[in-house]
Amino acid sequence: MNVFVAILGLAGLILIHEAGHFFTAVLVGMKPRSFNIGFGPPLAKTTRNGIVYAVRAIPLGGYVKIPGMHRPASKDVEVHFTRALHEVPELVGPVDRLRRRLGGEEVDTEGAQEELQRLREAVLAAPLSTAALEAALRGLQEISDSVSREAYWRQRTWKRVAVVAAGPATNVLVAVVLFTVLFMLGGGKATSTVAAVLPNHPASAIGLKPGDRILEIDHKPVVAADIPTRIQASKGKPLTLTVQRHQRRLLLGPVRAQKEEGAYRLGFRLSGEHLSAPAAAWQSVKLTGIVTREIAKSIVRLVHKSQRKELSSTVGIVQASSNAASQGVQAYMWVLGLISLSLALFNLLPLLPLDGGHIVFSLIEGIRGRAVGRAVYERASAIGIALMLLLFVVGLSNDIGRLSGG
16 A cells, blocks of 8 residues: 555656646647646547647656657658558658758748648548558648647747746745645654654564653653664664653663664654744755755766665655655655655756756757757757666666665
């Protein structure tokens, strides 16, 4: 069940990311063609104002289809109409005319739209098989979208940057909101009162319970800040806890702290002070800044082998979320906020096809005053995809090693 909740949370963050792109595109007049919840074949769909809204079979996130993400090229025609030309060679004339409109240094968008209309009429009149006709009609729609006034590559630079940056910005906003709520619920300065006890951990074994207030460790008085330090300093040696439960004073233990993720822990979480909404919002913004800085540093340090061992794939993210879900709603929300922030920063890497890569190319094109060649986009995308696959493989191998105890 916890794994399902973790997957659902990750899918929700991806869906929120895509919603940021979608609503910003609508706002700036860059009409999306579809908004999809999930992937794969549609289970249900409807069309409103020319936009298709679909729920698809694989419920993992979603995607938005924005027309003309790249400048069209003559080879796009070949991809879509090869089968139709094989069946009806007479279509070669209108196909070649369209190809020429798209193949120059500057795309002749108006001429291409005229040729598209002529080609559509020729395709509908030709004796094509069902498969060839569907491919040709799909090609006509794709190319028509890519030369329309709503095409992404034809928009002003600020519109393109706004639409692409909206996805990561939405994830950052989600993280800030989650952190703010958690600080208001008790994520402020730690108290000495136990908020939660993890199952199958030493604290659970000695009978520590939520609501207990820790007074002493090894018969020495402690305040909230001392508790994790004293447990860490034990290095696994037996400890006793003196706690106040209701009006009674209890001695629990002895028990040995176990080492997890490089630190000695008994397996409980202390409650925090409740913060006002303004104080919680400020602490949330500060925490977001700190986490962003540390994530950025860790990305830079990936060139070092020791840092690469910290990298995780979606498997590790789901595992961490699942573990947090087993510790309670608040622990899960903390992890979800961190994942949302990480998702935003990862997408801002200056690599195609990530959002950061699209932002960089949009700025370059804005400075140059003309579009970057399609071949340059394709080479940059190939490099970006290769690097992303490399990161995924490294992260996945780390996750498998951690899950197998290696």
